[in-house]
Amino acid sequence: xxxxxxxxxxxxxxxxxxxxxxxxxxxxxxxxxxxxxxxxxxxxxxxxxxxxxxxxxxxxxxxxxxxxxxxxxxxxxxxxxxxxxxxxxxxxxxxxxxxxxxxxxxxxxxxxxxxxxxxxxxxxxxxxxxxxxxxxxxxxxxxxxxxxxxxxxxxxxxxxx
Amino acid sequence: xxxxxxxxxxxxxxxxxxxxxxxxxxxxxxxxxxxxxxxxxxxxxxxxxxxxxxxxxxxxxxxxxxxxxxxxxxxxxxxxxxxxxxxxxxxxxxxxxxxxxxxxxxxxxxxxxxxxxxxxxxxxxxxxxxxxxxxxxxxxxxxxxxxxxxxxxxxxxxxxxxxxxxxxxxxxxxxxxxxxxxxxxxxxxxxxxxxxxxxxxxxxxxxxxxxxxxxxxxxxxxxxxxxxxxxxxxxxxxxxxxxxxxxxxxxxxxxxxxxxxxxxxxxxxxxxxxxxxxxxxxxxxxxxxxxxxxxxxxxxxxxxxxxxxxxxxxxxxxxxxxxxxxxxxxxxxxxxxxxxxxxxxxxxxxxxxxxxxxxxxxxxxxxxxxxxxxxxxxxxxxxxxxxxxxxxxxxxxxxxxxxxxxxxxxxxxxxxxxxxxxxxxxxxxxxxxxxxxxxx
Numbered sequence: 261x262x263x264x265x266x267x268x269x270x271x272x273x274x275x276x277x278x279x280x281x282x283x284x285x286x287x288x289x290x291x292x293x294x295x296x297x298x299x300x301x302x303x304x305x306x307x308x309x310x311x312x313x314x315x316x317x318x319x320x321x322x323x324x325x326x327x328x329x330x331x332x333x334x335x336x337x338x339x340x341x342x343x344x345x346x347x348x349x350x351x352x353x354x355x356x357x358x359x360x361x362x363x364x365x366x367x368x369x370x371x372x373x374x375x376x377x378x379x380x381x382x383x384x385x386x387x388x389x390x391x392x393x394x395x396x397x398x399x400x401x402x403x404x405x406x407x408x409x410x411x412x413x414x415x416x417x418x419x420x421x
Numbered sequence: 422x423x424x425x426x427x428x429x430x431x432x433x434x435x436x437x438x439x440x441x442x443x444x445x446x447x448x449x450x451x452x453x454x455x456x457x458x459x460x461x462x463x464x465x466x467x468x469x470x471x472x473x474x475x476x477x478x479x480x481x482x483x484x485x486x487x488x489x490x491x492x493x494x495x496x497x498x499x500x501x502x503x504x505x506x507x508x509x510x511x512x513x514x515x516x517x518x519x520x521x522x523x524x525x526x527x528x529x530x531x532x533x534x535x536x537x538x539x540x541x542x543x544x545x546x547x548x549x550x551x552x553x554x555x556x557x558x559x560x561x562x563x564x565x566x567x568x569x570x571x572x573x574x575x576x577x578x579x580x581x582x583x584x585x586x587x588x589x590x591x592x593x594x595x596x597x598x599x600x601x602x603x604x605x606x607x608x609x610x611x612x613x614x615x616x617x618x619x620x621x622x623x624x625x626x627x628x629x630x631x632x633x634x635x636x637x638x639x640x641x642x643x644x645x646x647x648x649x650x651x652x653x654x655x656x657x658x659x660x661x662x663x664x665x666x667x668x669x670x671x672x673x674x675x676x677x678x679x680x681x682x683x684x685x686x687x688x689x690x691x692x693x694x695x696x697x698x699x700x701x702x703x704x705x706x707x708x709x710x711x712x713x714x715x716x717x718x719x720x721x722x723x724x725x726x727x728x729x730x731x732x733x734x735x736x737x738x739x740x741x742x743x744x745x746x747x748x749x750x751x752x753x754x755x756x757x758x759x760x761x762x763x764x765x766x767x768x769x770x771x772x773x774x775x776x777x778x779x780x781x782x783x784x785x786x787x788x789x790x791x792x793x794x795x796x797x798x799x800x801x802x803x804x805x806x807x808x809x810x811x812x813x814x815x816x817x818x819x820x821x822x823x824x825x826x827x828x829x830x831x832x833x834x835x836x837x838x839x840x841x842x843x844x845x846x847x848x849x850x851x852x853x854x855x856x857x858x859x860x861x
Contacts, residue, residue: 280581282621283621285603286601286603289583289584289586320603324603328588329588330542330586331586345753347504347505347754350749351750352666384504385502385504385505385506387501387510387543388507390672391671400546
């Protein structure tokens with residue numbers, strides 16, 4: 261079992277975050293994002309380290325990790341593709357796009373391709389209703405999509421590997 | 422019509438452009454008055470919350486205790502997770518400084534030294550945009566210690582962003598506070614209300630991003646001006662986010678009381694291929710839907726929508742044309758609330774799952790007429806029996822959709838289908854022994 265330690269630069273980032281609040285605990289959410297970026301996903305070792313850095317218990321960290329959907333407890337793909345299928349997107353073809361992406365990579369919700377390059381998530385409303393349908397790749401939104409545009413986007417991601 | 426929140430000025434999001442158009446003058450004006458005078462003006466303006474409940478903003482502020490040795494906090498709710506709602510991101514992107522200025526004035530009015538803007542985690546881009554605006558405001562001396570000099574006042578405040586991590590429920594105010602404290606986002610039992618016992622047990626006010634962004638204009642132009650815009654009982658403009666089957670989806674800033682048909686046909690460009698409208702959800706998926714044949718004369722403000730049995734919510738208008746499969750839409754809505762139920766209260770945790778299962782059974786072609794009654798029964802047992810309003814949010818769309826589109830749903834279920842499980846539960850309830858008998 262490998263142990264996880266924050267890099268010095270990341271420790272400083274977390275310290276910066278704690279300064280926003282009167283106590284250290286609220287920085288747990290930011291610390292988990294930073295940990296996820298450094299480690300790729302959030303393991304129990306990561307949770308212990310976050311707990312130690314913030315002076316809270318590992319159980320408290322676990323509680324936070326399991327409550328929010330954006331913290332991943334297993335490694336996701338290099339490109340984490342999120343497709344919204346909620347009502348506004350659904351009315352404008354969200355499910356067609358969802359199926360298109362699913363078939364393209366032959367993975368399902370929260371699945372990861374064998375080469376670890378792509379993972380897929382069916383997400384709830386991303387606040388992109390006026391520009392539906394949409395896909396988010398990691399942190400970036402791609403909006404007003406059509407079947408062709410999706411194909412183009414996915415191919416460009418595949419090509420960049 | 423004049424735009425209050427999203428003026429058509431090029432590069433208005435830049436601090437210099439904002440300042441050269443009179444930006445941050447309202448804050449200066451506010452500091453020449455007492456906090457009570459500010460609260461009084463906002464009260465008189467009639468500004469109501471834009472987050473869904475449409476509660477009177479000034480009244481909410483006045484709940485903050487005047488004498489307390491605890492620090493006070495302002496939370497600005499930018500969680501914006503209600504499906505159909507995408508207005509706050511426009512403010513972050515196109516007019517962030519008006520929100521920051523609103524935060525300064527609100528902090529001063531309620532006596533808070535710190536404001537947290539809670540933004541949903543998926544909004545990476547908009548978090549960066551707002552952070553840039555906040556950094557600029559610090560650099561120009563509109564925030565932090567330097568603002569004392571800039572505004573010539575003894576007051577100072579800080580504005581921070583707290584990034585969420587993907588949970589619809591964190592838009593509920595008490596859940597938002599728990600999330601901000603670094604906990605699971607469970608809603609809290611009220612009372613005590615945030616004004617007494619909020620963040621870290623201290624007095625806290627929570628307002629929506631759009632509400633706060635209105636404040637500088639009220640201070641600048643006066644409450645009388647504001648109170649004359651739109652519907653007298655719900656004045657101002659709203660950011661209507663129109664989505665679904667319309668030609669020009671997007672956010673339209675219009676006075677409250679605008680005709681719904683005006684929004685759909687004139688601003689959003691009507692329905693593709695001139696189809697008829699089957700259903701409109703006027704304020705985000707949790708609000709009761711309106712039938713397409715009952716849209717004439719419906720005005721978009723809290724009072725008028727109440728009269729037609731719906732609510733303004735976040736102003737997210739979702740339009741569905743005549744070819745929409747409403748059962749699938751409703752099942753998707755039910756799935757959403759099942760997914761987002763935090764699990765604290767049994768009626769919501771279990772009930773939302775049942776709503777989804779029953780609707781999926783109808784989609785599978787195995788639904789019966791009794792299922793429609795069962796849906797309403799389950800919805801009624803969720804509504805009012807939970808800590809927070811997610812119970813209502815999950816129950817309302819199902820209950821009102823089935824009630825108002827009964828004919829539509831009845832065509833998609835069969836009278837013959839026998840449903841042993843569901844019916845058994847009902848029959849058991851009717852014939853069960855009274856509790857006292859069981860004990861003996």
